[in-house]
Amino acid sequence: GQNIDQPTEMTATEGAIVQINCTYQTSGFNGLFWYQQHAGEAPTFLSYNVLDGLEEKGRFSSFLSRSKGYSYLLLKELQMKDSASYLCAVTANQAGTALIFGKGTTLSVSS
Amino acid sequence: DAGVTQSPTHLIKTRGQQVTLRCSPKSGHDTVSWYQQALGQGPQFIFQYYEEEERQRGNFPDRFSGHQFPNYSSELNVNALLLGDSALYLCASSLLLPGNTIYFGEGSWLTVV
Numbered sequence: 001g002q003n004i005d006q007p008t009e010m011t012a013t014e015g016a017i018v019q020i021n022c023t024y025q026t027s028g029f030n031g032l033f034w035y036q037q038h039a040g041e042a043p044t045f046l047s048y049n050v051l052d053g054l055e056e057k058g059r060f061s062s063f064l065s066r067s068k069g070y071s072y073l074l075l076k077e078l079q080m081k082d083s084a085s086y087l088c089a090v091t092a093n094q095a096g097t098a099l100i101f102g103k104g105t106t107l108s109v110s111s
Numbered sequence: 112d113a114g115v116t117q118s119p120t121h122l123i124k125t126r127g128q129q130v131t132l133r134c135s136p137k138s139g140h141d142t143v144s145w146y147q148q149a150l151g152q153g154p155q156f157i158f159q160y161y162e163e164e165e166r167q168r169g170n171f172p173d174r175f176s177g178h179q180f181p182n183y184s185s186e187l188n189v190n191a192l193l194l195g196d197s198a199l200y201l202c203a204s205s206l207l208l209p210g211n212t213i214y215f216g217e218g219s220w221l222t223v224v
Binding site for chain 1: 144151152154155159167209213217
């Protein structure tokens with residue numbers, strides 16, 4: 001079967017660093033996406049990993065280990081506007097280009 | 112360059128009715144997928160269209176059907192609405208090949224009463 005796991009909720013303070021983990025079990029693997037979703041809005045693309053290693057994009061970085069079925073999203077210098085749900089999604093061979101999403105991690109950033 | 116556009120943004124329907132949601136993909140994209148997102152959950156894949164045909168389908172009943180037009184726009188139809196169909200319906204567009212960024216529209220909020 002297919003399973004994507006991520007923590008339900010996390011809290012952090014402004015200026016801090018937070019790491020959101022995602023573990024996945026799928027038959028085949030094509031790539032892993034991270035999306036940010038503010039309440040009542042559409043998901044917006046953050047990152048895409050297909051090879052092992054770290055991808056850095058400004059304050060956000062994403063890491064992938066295919067052998068461990070593990071990824072994390074690292075957010076640095078947190079700002080209040082980073083309060084949102086962060087969705088981990090995988091594309092797998094049997095699903096083609098369809099995204100298989102986790103339930104999302106709600107991040108609350110306080111001052 | 113317009114992104115993915117969806118209509119309507121909000122609608123209320125009664126149990127047993129039918130609903131049609133519409134999506135225009137991002138310019139240059141040929142593949143449209145539909146997702147259902149219940150409150151507090153991640154989006155669930157409904158189906159995907161490419162070249163006016165349904166390529167893949169998730170675990171949704173036949174009450175959910177769709178269509179893609181020659182201009183790549185798409186419709187999602189849901190028949191015999193149930194209370195449990197209340198959700199945010201998201202349209203995503205991309206190019207077909209894996210690895211291409213998938214962009215989402217703002218979604219259509221459906222409430223079934």
